[in-house]
Amino acid sequence: MAKTPIRxxxxxPSSHLFGSGTPMCAGCGGLESLHQIYEILGPRTVxxxxxxxxxLLAIYPFTPFRxxxxxxxxxxxxxxxxxxxxALDILLEQQRMEPAEDLNVVVLTGDGSANGMxxxxxxxxxERNLDFLYICYDNEGYGNTGQQFSAxxxxxxxxxxxxxxxxxxGNKKDLFSIWAAHKPAYVATAIGxxxxxxxxxxxxxxxxxxxxxxxxxxxxxxxxxxxxxxAADIGKLAVxxxxxxxxxxVDGKVVHSKIPHPRLPVEEYLQTQGRFSHLFHPRRDEGLxxxxxxxxxxxxxxxxx
Amino acid sequence: MRPKLLTGNAAAAWGARLARxxxxxxxxxxxxxxxxxxLGRWIEGAEMPGRMVTLESEHSMITAAGAAAxxxxxxxxxxxxxxxxxxxxxxxxxxxxxxxxxxxxxxRGLASxxxxxxxxxxxxxxxxxxxxxxxxxxxxxxxxxxIMAYRIAEDPRVRLPVIVNLDGFYLSFTREPVDIxxxxxxxxxxxxxxxESTRFxxxxxxxxxxxxxxxxxxxxxxxxxxxxxxxxxxxxxxVAEAFAQQFGRRYEAVEAYRCEDAxxxxxxxxxxxxxxxxxxxxxxxAGESVGLARPRLLRPLPTxxxxxxxxxxQAVAVIDQNISMGMGGVLHAELASTxxxxxxxxxxxxxxxxxxxxxxxxxxxxxxxxxxTREAVKSGVTPPPRLLYTEQEYREVQKLQAIAHAERYExxxx
Numbered sequence: 001m002a003k004t005p006i007r008x009x010x011x012x013p014s015s016h017l018f019g020s021g022t023p024m025c026a027g028c029g030g031l032e033s034l035h036q037i038y039e040i041l042g043p044r045t046v047x048x049x050x051x052x053x054x055x056l057l058a059i060y061p062f063t064p065f066r067x068x069x070x071x072x073x074x075x076x077x078x079x080x081x082x083x084x085x086x087a088l089d090i091l092l093e094q095q096r097m098e099p100a101e102d103l104n105v106v107v108l109t110g111d112g113s114a115n116g117m118x119x120x121x122x123x124x125x126x127e128r129n130l131d132f133l134y135i136c137y138d139n140e141g142y143g144n145t146g147q148q149f150s151a152x153x154x155x156x157x158x159x160x161x162x163x164x165x166x167x168x169x170g171n172k173k174d175l176f177s178i179w180a181a182h183k184p185a186y187v188a189t190a191i192g193x194x195x196x197x198x199x200x201x202x203x204x205x206x207x208x209x210x211x212x213x214x215x216x217x218x219x220x221x222x223x224x225x226x227x228x229x230x231a232a233d234i235g236k237l238a239v240x241x242x243x244x245x246x247x248x249x250v251d252g253k254v255v256h257s258k259i260p261h262p263r264l265p266v267e268e269y270l271q272t273q274g275r276f277s278h279l280f281h282p283r284r285d286e287g288l289x290x291x292x293x294x295x296x297x298x299x300x301x302x303x304x305x
Numbered sequence: 306m307r308p309k310l311l312t313g314n315a316a317a318a319w320g321a322r323l324a325r326x327x328x329x330x331x332x333x334x335x336x337x338x339x340x341x342x343x344l345g346r347w348i349e350g351a352e353m354p355g356r357m358v359t360l361e362s363e364h365s366m367i368t369a370a371g372a373a374a375x376x377x378x379x380x381x382x383x384x385x386x387x388x389x390x391x392x393x394x395x396x397x398x399x400x401x402x403x404x405x406x407x408x409x410x411x412x413r414g415l416a417s418x419x420x421x422x423x424x425x426x427x428x429x430x431x432x433x434x435x436x437x438x439x440x441x442x443x444x445x446x447x448x449x450x451x452i453m454a455y456r457i458a459e460d461p462r463v464r465l466p467v468i469v470n471l472d473g474f475y476l477s478f479t480r481e482p483v484d485i486x487x488x489x490x491x492x493x494x495x496x497x498x499x500x501e502s503t504r505f506x507x508x509x510x511x512x513x514x515x516x517x518x519x520x521x522x523x524x525x526x527x528x529x530x531x532x533x534x535x536x537x538x539x540x541x542x543x544v545a546e547a548f549a550q551q552f553g554r555r556y557e558a559v560e561a562y563r564c565e566d567a568x569x570x571x572x573x574x575x576x577x578x579x580x581x582x583x584x585x586x587x588x589x590x591a592g593e594s595v596g597l598a599r600p601r602l603l604r605p606l607p608t609x610x611x612x613x614x615x616x617x618x619q620a621v622a623v624i625d626q627n628i629s630m631g632m633g634g635v636l637h638a639e640l641a642s643t644x645x646x647x648x649x650x651x652x653x654x655x656x657x658x659x660x661x662x663x664x665x666x667x668x669x670x671x672x673x674x675x676x677x678t679r680e681a682v683k684s685g686v687t688p689p690p691r692l693l694y695t696e697q698e699y700r701e702v703q704k705l706q707a708i709a710h711a712e713r714y715e716x717x718x719x
Contacts, residue, residue, distance in 0.1 A: 044507045048372070058515040060522055068505045069512040070375065072368050073394050079365030082358065083330065083372025083380075084505060090327050090356055090378050101506040121368075124361035 006199045013039040013199075019064030023056045027228025029235060030054065030110070030137030030218035032192030037135060037216075040202040043067040045104045046084055050077035050118055052110030053144040054137065068103065075117040077107045078125035081132045104133065104206070111138040111152035114215070115173045126182040126211040133205055134213040139220035140172070147223035154243070155295070156288050158275045159223075165278060166288060171295075175215060180249040185210035187249035188257075191217045193235025197246055197257050204248070217244045225274025237269040242296050255305055263300065266293045311483040313476030314339035316444040317383065317409045317469070319483070320451025322353045323491040324407070327378035329357040330369040334388040335421050336473035337411040341383060363392035370406055371399025374466070375513055377500035379455065380406035385473060386413035386427045393430065399466060400435025401530060402514050403503065405458035406466050407451055408436070412575065413473040414662040422663025423473035425575065425627040429635050435530045437467040437537050438603040440574040442560075444481040447471050449554060450601075452486070452495055456544045459498050462536040472576040474663060486552055494551045534605045541602055558607035560599040561614045563589060567596030569678050570615055570651075571671070572640060573624040574600055577660050581624065584671030595675055600636075608643045615644060620653035622678040624693075626660040633690040634658055653681045659693030666693060 006012060018038040024031040030053060038045075043066035049055055051074035058069045072080040085105045091097035109118055114136040122134065141147040141159050149159040151173040162168040179187045185208045190198040198216065205212040219235050221228040238244035239258060243266050246258040267289055270276040279285045279292075311319065317340050321329070329348070331341040347353045360366040363384050374380045384392065389410055410431075414424045428438065439454060441447045447469065454467040471477060505511055517523050541558055549555040562582055564570055571581045578599040588595040598614050598621075600607065615621055621644075625634025632638065637656040644650040655678045659666045670693050681687050 043510065046505045055516055058512050060515045060517045063512045063515070065512070066510060067507075068510045069515065070372060070505075071514040071516065072372070073364075073398055076365045076368035076395065079360055079368040080372040082360070082365070083328075083369035083374075084376050086328055086330075086356055086358060086369070087373040087376035087378040088505070091376075094327075094354075097506070101508055103505055103507055120361055121365050124365065128358065 006196060006203055008196060012036070012195060015039055017043060017066055022064050023059070024053065025220070025222055025228070027221040027231035028053070028218070029192050029220060029231055030139060030216070032231065033137060033190065033198060033216040033218065034108070034135070036192060036195050036198055037202050038065070040199055040206065041104060041106065044102070045106050046070060047106050047108045048072060048077045048080040048084065050074050050107070050109035050113040051144075052113055053139070054108055054110065055144070074113050076121050077109050077113065077118060078121040078130070078132070078134065081105045081107050082125055082128070082130055085131055105131070107132060107134040109134075109136055110143065111136060111140060111175075112142045112150045114138070115151035115175055119178070122179070122213075123182060126179070126184045129210050131209050132211060134211070136175070136213070136215045137218040138215050139218040139223055141220070141223050143220050143223045147220070156276065156279060156292055158278060166285070167276070167278060176247070176249070179213045180254065182211070183252065184213060186212040188214045189217070189245060189247055190214055191235045191239060191244060191246070193219075193232045194239055194246065194258070201248065201257070204250070223275070225277075226272055230272060234269070234272050237264070237272060240264045241266045241269040242300050243269055245299065256303060259303065266296050308482035308484045310480040311444055311448075312339065312478055312480050313441075313444045313447050313471045314411065314478070315343055316448040316483050317451060317471065318343035318347075319485055320448045321381040321407070322347060323486060323488060324381070324452050324455045324495055325354075325379065325492070325497075326381040327355050328373045328380045329355060330366045330373070330380070330382050331357055331359050332363050332366045332384065332388060334363070334385045336413060336477040337383045337385040337388070337409070339477070340409060340411070344381075363388040364395055367392040367395035367399060367408070370408070371395065371402050371404040371466070374399075374404035374406040375402055375503055375505070377498070377504035379498045382406070383409040383411065385411040386415060389427050390415065390430060396431050396436060397434045398514070401526070403464040403530070403533070404466060405464050407454045407458060408466060408468050409451065410468050410470045411473045411477045412470055420662045421473070423475060424661045424663070428468060428470045429627050431468060432604060432635070435465055435534065437463075437465055437534060437605065438470060439467060440470045440601055440603055441476065442576050442578050442599060444476060444479070445483045445554070446556065447476065448483055448485070449548065449552070449556065452491055453544050453548055453556070455498075456495050457537055457540050460540045461501065463533050463540055464503070465530065465533055465537070470575065475576045490551060494547060538602070538605050538607055556601060557610075558600070558602040559610045559614055560601060562597040562599070564596035564598060564614050566594055568594045568619040569596075569675055569682070570618050570621045571595065571597045571624060571674070572600075572621050572636065573597075573626070574603060574636065575626060577624075577626060577666055580666055580668070581671060584668050587668055588672065588675055593675060606639060606643065611640070611643050612647050612650075615651055616647065616649035618651040619682045620655065620678045621651050622655045622657060622674050624657045624659055624666070624674065628658050628661065637690070652685075653678065653687050655681055655687060656690035657693055658690060664693075
């Protein structure tokens with residue numbers, strides 16, 4: 001399927017297509033994954049963006065992209081993708097544009113848009129079988145406004161709007177399953193700290209037609225309260241502890257691309273971040289720690305592929 | 306070609322068809338739905354090329370419209386009332402993209418209370434968005450305005466989207482004889498859209514709608530859109546002239562009916578202006594020198610043209626089919642700011658609110674408006690704004706209230 005199957009680090013492209021000097025925070029996990037994603041997608045892309053951190057990538061007159069960009073609004077990036085895709089198709093059909101001028105249409109939003117006000121537009125785009133790629137960088141909160149909790153915030157996390165002793169009382173929305181329930185061409189979870197897995201999934205998505213949607217967990221130094229230099233390690237721990245399962249939905253089936261074995265205790269991940277410090281200080285919140293571990297265990301129980 | 310009987314909605318659809326639109330993002334809403342049903346039927350039956358896509362909301366519909374126009378195709382869409390408001394974030398947004406397309410709005414009053422019948426609060430909510438606005442009074446004007454709107458929107462001096470407005474029910478569902486121009490003739494008048502650099506292509510990467518930091522670039526781009534909108538005044542004159550040459554029908558930015566020697570002028574927009582026209586004729590027969598000014602172009606507002614038509618008159622009676630809560634009629638305020646300080650400005654500017662939620666305006670009410678305004682001229686005292694509302698109507702509402710109270714008592718709530 002792929003031109004060069006990506007199996008190991010040395011198979012990864014390193015064209016450094018994505019420009020430097022963006023205003024994203026040091027250690028931004030979203031930028032880490034976008035950088036890698038762009039290497040695979042290449043410049044023949046138009047990114048359709050919803051309100052979020054990444055909106056600040058293109059500030060007049062600068063852009064880190066070699067290709068195109070359209071900022072829409074928080075709720076309707078998939079509808080923007082619809083308009084561009086349809087217009088390009090019309091121009092191709094009527095031979096008003098050379099096929100070489102065609103573009104990959106890529107929606108880029110954060111978890112706030114993806115899980116909340118953008119979900120209706122995303123659902124409808126899938127229902128219409130829109131040929132597009134959706135990249136959601138999931139930093140588990142409204143990061144651009146100072147990390148208030150979103151529907152993607154994990155249980156127990158402290159955010160700017162969940163500052164109590166037990167953190168966020170809700171549970172992270174299962175966006176992967178919501179998306180997969182629409183039976184699109186492809187859904188995957190990924191993370192920048194696992195570049196081979198991420199690149200393989202982008203490559204797989206690139207080869208397919210129809211709706212293809214990928215959520216990358218985006219460790220967020222200011223939002224999650226950790227030192228930027230730890231971003232990659234925290235990303236790796238998210239996978240090793242099983243709190244961020246790496247998986248794909250393709251051909252009606254969910255397959256895990258990495259089953260952590262042995263699976264590390266989830267508190268090894270939690271204790272790296274200030275947003276969970278109330279679980280450990282001034283004393284351990286055994287109840288909440290057990291609850292979080294239990295939910296991870298329940299997820300993996302019986303998963304063999 | 307013999308005129309055909311068309312509803313305002315069908316006339317709008319014909320305008321889009323003759324303009325050879327490529328793309329129709331759609332979402333149904335009363336009283337607009339007939340427009341997209343008609344276009345959908347034509348596209349499905351291969352009577353016209355193009356692609357129609359039904360989005361899941363007007364917010365998405367307007368996003369898709371703007372995005373497709375920004376990719377370089379000719380786009381048409383239609384909405385009404387709550388739909389226009391639901392998409393309002395994108396109305397402002399896509400105007401800033403400088404994405405030219407035409408959106409027909411079929412005016413309908415806004416919630417609350419929810420209603421299906423027309424007034425202009427919906428379209429006036431889009432007044433400051435950057436969209437140009439053309440307000441129609443007849444079905445023929447709807448068809449012609451859609452075609453003209455593309456030429457204005459796509460003009461490199463303008464590059465802004467246009468709302469063509471028609472009133473729900475009174476125009477949308479009313480059949481009038483409409484001359485449908487020949488496609489070849491329209492193609493002569495309206496050439497294919499050249500998007501120039503407003504497009505997305507692999508060989509020419511483009512960043513559109515990017516963020517700015519600080520007030521300097523923000524003010525610059527906002528004011529640039531304002532100037533582009535003002536350019537549409539001159540462009541409208543050119544386009545109207547070319548249209549008259551091609552089709553023999555002339556549309557001014559402001560329709561002036563029997564204004565030349567008039568002492569008092571009615572000012573209103575939309576299809577109800579035809580009622581005012583009939584009242585002008587009635588008053589003229591009774592020896593009163595009254596005229597009607599109907600701004601067709603509301604954005605940009607043809608201020609010079611209005612000042613020219615209204616200059617030297619004794620009074621202008623503004624009849625607003627809208628209400629700005631806590632202020633009054635929107636057009637009244639617009640007109641006051643247009644005329645204030647101008648030499649020859651009419652000394653009296655009376656304000657009447659009428660036709661809310663499809664409520665009719667009777668000939669007698671126009672006569673009363675003229676009488677009140679004449680009295681104000683005589684006394685030099687401008688009366689406060691007034692709602693057109695009869696005692697009969699008030700009694701009917703009181704009856705409804707009596708039923709509501711009785712029913713409430715019946716179920717034991719009181």
